[in-house]
Amino acid sequence: MIPQSTAQVEPLSLIKYTSLPEDWRTQLREAYRTPQALLTALGFSNAQQKALLADDQGFTTLVPKAFVQKMQPQDPKDPLLLQVLPQSLEAIHHPEFNNDPLQEAQFNPVPGVVHKYKGRALLIAAGHCAINCRYCFRRHYPYNEQKLARTQWQQSLSYIEQHPDIEEIILSGGDPLALTDPQLFSLIEAIEGIAHIKRLRIHSRLPIVLPQRITLELCQRLERSRLTCVMVVHANHANELAADVAQACDRLHQHKVKLLNQSVLLAQVNDNLTSLKHLSERLFEIGVMPYYLHLPDHVAGTTHFFVSLARSQSIVAQMQACMSGYLVPKLVREEPGKLSKTLYSPR
């Protein structure tokens, strides 16, 4: 039996606002890379740290300071901390949780490309992120095997060229915005050169966890593109969406980038009405449409984040009962072998 939670969230009025230096690469270099460094920054004593520290199961800690500054000091149940701190519960083995729950390997026609859905293809643009989320469905992804595709894009781009039914390219990873501007811009230019591509969708958590990445240069490059640019950000809790994130979203907005959010429903983090209501309201306030609420994938090491389907449907039904329809995200799950996401009705 996988435990459920009754997490409490802070009201929006208590969200802290931060102001950070502009250079995102410096911010990334200075990110916390061990649980000890993270817990020390949050003011946990040595004794508290000893009680909290756990094996990282081969998935290292990585958390930018901009994200840590939005956590409550010395609160082991902080919903942002729970997303990034290795926990002893990750050692739990469950037969239904494995390393490739979406069986993406079978939709990997050439290294670096996942072509599962009609009309669009996904490029693994980067093998790393600015943050390591403990629940990540790609935490076991063999990025090293895809390295060739990232350094020599030609094979991936040729595949896309040969498939005129592909109209949309999804840049994913890892996190595509973890690439430097020259790397990212040359990839975008190559995609723009393929006549049948109409839309560029960038899936990124950087606007949320390292909003300094949303530079003027990046926004201007996206605005100049002949492609319609959509950015799907990834926030799970309203506390992530402080003023620096709002500024980043505003900048993207002003440069004609359409903004959507996808969240993951996570036990102890956001699996309750109050938390998800605040999240949707805050997203809308900063110009981002709540889009998908993903049921967590069955990834090895993440059983403690699991929320049952029945409970998920009940939470979304509660949202529907008290919120405008456009604020209620679609509850979805990716299932291995299915050629589109499965949509679940609220109950």
Ligand code: SF4
């Ligand atoms: S940013 Fe996205 S891809 Fe990277 S670890 Fe987090 S969930 Fe996974």
